[in-house]
Amino acid sequence: MIRVAINGYGTIGKRVADAVTCQPDMEIVGVSKTKPSAEAYVAASRGFPLYIADITKRDVFEKAGIAVAGSVEEMLAECDIVIDATPGGMGARNRALYEKAGVKAIFQGGEDHEVAGISFSSSCNYTEALGKDAVRVVSCNTTGLCRIIKLVDDEYGVRKVRATMIRRGGDPGDIKRGPIDAIVLNPVTIPSHHGPDVKSVLPEINIVTTAVIVPTTMMHMHVVQMDLKKPGDRDRIIELITAHPRIGLVRPATGITSTAELKEFMNDLGRPRSDLWENGVFEGSLSVDGDDLCLFQAIHQEADVVVETIDCIRAMMGTISDPRESIALTNYSLGFTPIG
Ligand SMILES: NC(=O)C1=CN([C@@H]2O[C@H](COP(=O)(O)OP(=O)(O)OC[C@H]3O[C@@H](n4cnc5c(N)ncnc54)[C@H](OP(=O)(O)O)[C@@H]3O)[C@@H](O)[C@H]2O)C=CC1
Ligand SMILES: O=C(OP(=O)(O)O)[C@H](O)COP(=O)(O)O
Incomplete structure (x- = not known):
């Protein structure tokens, strides 16, 4: 042991x-x-x-x-x-x-x-x-980025990633964190630490990241765009995500369009502490236009x-x-x- x-x-x-x-x-x-x-x-x-x-x-x-x-x-x-x-x-x-x-x-x-x-x-x-x-x-955010970028890079090659992290203000128990009523640029400067952090794991990836903090505790939300080295195929990407042990798809049939509903889903599934261990990629957001891939993914910072x-x-x-x-x-x- x-x-x-x-x-x-x-x-x-x-x-x-x-x-x-x-x-x-x-x-x-x-x-x-x-x-x-x-x-x-x-x-x-x-x-x-x-x-x-x-x-x-x-x-x-x-x-x-x-x-x-x-x-x-x-x-x-x-x-x-x-x-x-x-x-x-x-x-x-x-x-x-x-x-x-x-x-x-x-x-x-x-x-x-x-x-x-x-x-x-x-x-x-x-x-x-x-x-x-x-x-x-x-x-947590870097983990979520690395998982999805590696999956796409292995299949198509990634020329460039642009990602914005909409970060939760604090964890649910952090009563002293904020903001209460603001969108805070964190940092104001570009890139945020996430891009260089992704490169500490995947040094070949060309990436620029930005980050803001909003008044919520549930999860972070990522807006991810990738330029691929060859044209992508939406169905194939969905297939790859479905097979990935640490990336999940938020299916349109669930009706979930927010971090709050996703957290409730985890709760109802009986996950310990309602933890979402995987990336929650919103299937409805996944769009592929030639070599241009865009998606939203929820990242549960605590999990x-x-x-x-x-x-x-x-x-x-x-x-x-x-x-x-x-x-x-x-x-x-x-x-x-x-x-x-
Ligand atoms: N929370 C998050 O969303 C995420 C956090 N991380 C990273 O994980 C790390 C931990 O963060 P998080 O769990 O949120 O932090 P917390 O503040 O929730 O927990 C830190 C714990 O460390 C204890 N502690 C403080 N000082 C000492 C010390 N000198 N020796 C032993 N224990 C000590 C505190 O105990 P006590 O209360 O008794 O002082 C507290 O229980 C950080 O590096 C953070 O960036 C990574 C991903 C997500
Ligand atoms: O690792 C986290 O976020 P990060 O990937 O944005 O640094 C955790 O959510 C902790 O972030 P915090 O520094 O806002 O407590």
Whole structure:
């Protein structure tokens, strides 16, 4: 069994912990928090040993009725690999801690590419992570872009991608995030970080991205346009998407035309936390005019990187060398078949 620790049991960390628990080849040895919170109670109720970043705060947790297994350093001594899911930028500061403990580390998309020197997307460059000690799983939007671009590039070749990310303001539990009533250019400058991030996984892709933030929490929405190297075929692209293990089609027959209805669909399907692990490509939006391809896709920020992180664990541990095998095992263990 691969022993996995989660440093930072928040939006991403708690989902990765649950996904690890579903896998036959890995187990959670501990998760960490800095202060007592609802998530700390959830960790306790799941039976995960809870470690804390500052051990002098042990009594604060214990007074709240939450048992403390030890410090983060002690958690690292128990694991083969740590998932750093602390807030963006903190992973770079934690890197020395992981190196000192001699454990492999996966960082998330809030860190720069340089934190690990390898940026990861399961369907694109799994084998680059084989046996590595440090890897970054790219951000949720970048993951969604990489999946669809790679699929189209493999079939037709992609001359140029232009994509706009309409980003959610904050996650549903982030009560301090905004905006409440604005469309915020984030950033004002072009490109947004997503284009360079895609190139950290798919260096040959010519891409320019822009991003705005809007007052919603459910999901991001992408407006994607690709110039193909040869004329595309809409039916063939739909066929490829249908066969892809991490891209789903939002079928017109569902009547879904929004992130809100898509989230409700996931809820009704019984997905844990109503998570959409796959890209949600709106079939009705998919248009091909010669070498010009356009589509809308919904990206659930809290979910898509979770399944990628599970594959990344296997690649770095070297237990499965074929990406298709790991992706299939991750999906099967979660009971996950893409919609559409
Ligand atoms: N949320 C999203 O939509 C996505 C996030 N990401 C990336 O994932 C990473 C994590 O983001 P997210 O899950 O949203 O963040 P959250 O703020 O939801 O969770 C971070 C967790 O880290 C804990 N924490 C903070 N400092 C420390 C520390 N020093 N040691 C241990 N734990 C600590 C916090 O615990 P406490 O509350 O106790 O302080 C909190 O539980 C970031 O890199 C982000 O960019 C990637 C894709 C999507
Ligand atoms: O990885 C994400 O977005 P990103 O791909 O736009 O960086 C997550 O939605 C986190 O974004 P945030 O930095 O707005 O919390």
